Amino acid sequence: MHKRKSLQNDFEVNKSLAEAEKKVLIGIWIQTAATFLTAIGVTEELRILQAAARGVTNDFSAEKKAVAGVWLQFTGTLFSAIGFSQQLSPERSQQIAGRKTAIIGNSINAYGLTLEVIGESILLREELDEGILF
Numbered sequence: 001m002h003k004r005k006s007l008q009n010d011f012e013v014n015k016s017l018a019e020a021e022k023k024v025l026i027g028i029w030i031q032t033a034a035t036f037l038t039a040i041g042v043t044e045e046l047r048i049l050q051a052a053a054r055g056v057t058n059d060f061s062a063e064k065k066a067v068a069g070v071w072l073q074f075t076g077t078l079f080s081a082i083g084f085s086q087q088l089s090p091e092r093s094q095q096i097a098g099r100k101t102a103i104i105g106n107s108i109n110a111y112g113l114t115l116e117v118i119g120e121s122i123l124l125r126e127e128l129d130e131g132i133l134f
Contacts, residue, residue: 021088028081035074042067062126065119072112079105 046063053060079101086098 025081025084025088028077028084032074032077032081035070035077039067039070039074042070062119062122066116066123067119069112069114069116069119072115073109074112076105076107076109076112079108081105 046060046067049063050060083098083100083102083105086094086101089095089098
């Protein structure tokens with residue numbers, strides 16, 4: 001009887017874990033899509049600013065850093081989503097490969113976030129020095 005109760009508890013834990021993993025998987029794919037839309041949006045903003053500033057000396061290097069950072073965040077998030085999806089495979093080799101892919105994705109994401117922070121910080125300093133208030 002004790003063994004039967006233990007098996008039922010294992011089943012409940014596995015069922016709950018599977019449900020939680022589904023939520024994580026859905027969330028990370030939503031995050032990937034959102035980051036992609038953000039990357040498209042900031043790229044469009046940069047193009048509009050560049051077109052509006054024709055003839056003005058501005059290389060937009062800070063903005064370019066920030067935009068590149070967002071694209072790297074998207075790439076990293078995509079790798080993480082693919083990796084997490086692989087981790088849910090019943091095959092151990094796929095789980096390990098997925099874990100590695102997710103770690104690489106997280107590293108790319110972190111680098112992208114750092115690049116965006118640097119670009120945005122430079123841009124803020126430039127705007128404050130020029131007296132641009134927003």
